[in-house]
Amino acid sequence: MFSLIRIELYKIFSRIRTYIGFIAIGLLVPLIQVALFIDGETYIEFSLQNLKEAFDFQGNLLNGYLACYIILATLYVHIPFLITLVTGDLLAGEAAGGTFRVLLTRPVSRTKLLFAKFISGLIYTAALIFWMALISLLLGIAIMGTGDLIVIKNTVYIFAEDDVMWRLLAAF
Amino acid sequence: MRPIFAAILEKQPVIEIRDLYKSYKGFDAVKGINLTVYKGDVFGFLGPNGAGKSTTIRMMMSLIKPTSGEIRIFGKLLSEERESILRKIGAIVEKPDLYGFMSAYDNLRLLGKMSGIQPTHTGIMDVLELVGLKDRAKSKVKTFSHGMKQRVGLAQALIHDPELIILDEPTTGLDPQGMVEIRDLILKLSKEYHKTILLSSHILNEVELVANRMVIINKGKVAIEGDVKELLNRDEMKVTIEVSDISKGVEVIKNRGLSSAIRDTAGNKIILHISQNEMAGINRALIEGGVDVVSVVPLRTLEEYFLNLT
Known part of the structure; x- marks a missing residue:
């Protein structure tokens, strides 16, 4: 079982398309961060213009946590596409390419084979998400520092600086 | 020069198929096939396109389930001991598709592992040498010609040193030179490595040159069965x-x-x-x-x- 998963993972990570997801995130995330770093003040001004009249905001609002939150909120639509690119190949791609037939002639039960594919799909997804969390948090903090996180939905939530990390990690 | 092992060895059945049926909706692909392949045979499995050859072979590899009937391989029921049987079979079923993005070497390594062996470097290289692809071992399969792909396909059937080799039309789409190479390889596997081989084909001539026994099937039934020499050299x-x-x-x-x-x-x-x-x-x-x-x-x-x- 373990060796089946390893074989599946080897197949996943020996293809170029597997890294498209990593590269896409590796390019998009810093792009958003740099943009925020340059023009983020305007964005915050705009979001908070009503509130600023009534309240006085203190501290570094344009921080790595905010950048991370914005990235998460924007990219969560696109990530599944990147994931499907690879996981779709695990079964459908192999079936269409005829390689699945070669696998089925091996002395391995179908259930185990499918389960191994499922697990390796999960591992790939986890790796991609981890990668995204890594660069959006670390790079964001490196560029913009830390601070309280402001989230504007129906109401404005302000999370204290030391309360933010676990919430973001959970979000991923 | 034909394989003579069947005559020397005690006739020990490797594949026994009894009353095999496979029906699809409104269509009977295989209608009661009986055949026995003995140890050491190069068994020709002949028939025109659509006769039921591939369907039968797919049932032998347990890719599909028979509607009724019994398949015994190495004396064991395929439906009961699929995995232990498949460990000793190497096969090309229809087109042998491998992973184009990996090298021939890696393909063999992975598929060998999936067949329950730990492929060694020398083991892989030996098989690649046997099929004549030693110097392309590290090239990606997608860069191979059709003939070369066919030979890697053959290599994946041999990587786990199986006792029984099932080849479903292995020379389809090959040029005459490629056909000769595959034919020589089959003879070598039979004579030097003492493998039992089942070879399906729709070309009588091809079977005649390598097989010692054969059946001709047509419309899902066995039409003729027997010794190749006897069948072909009738007066x-x-x-x-x-x-x-x-x-x-x-x-x-x-x-x-x-x-x-x-x-x-x-x-x-x-x-x-x-x-x-x-x-x-x-x-x-x-x-x-x-x-x-x-x-x-x-x-x-x-x-x-x-x-x-x-």
């Missing part, structure tokens, strides 16, 4: 003789008392049904009778039978 044959003068030629043949052997004449061609040993005499008589023989095309009865099927 009777059909000969088409092209002569310079048709009326003179017919006369010469009639004079030899063979008027009933003449089946047809067309243009300058006479079609005869004769036994093999009469041919030389007829040829001589024609020439002595002043008739030039332009061509003689013999067709053995089995060949004719098979051509009629296809």
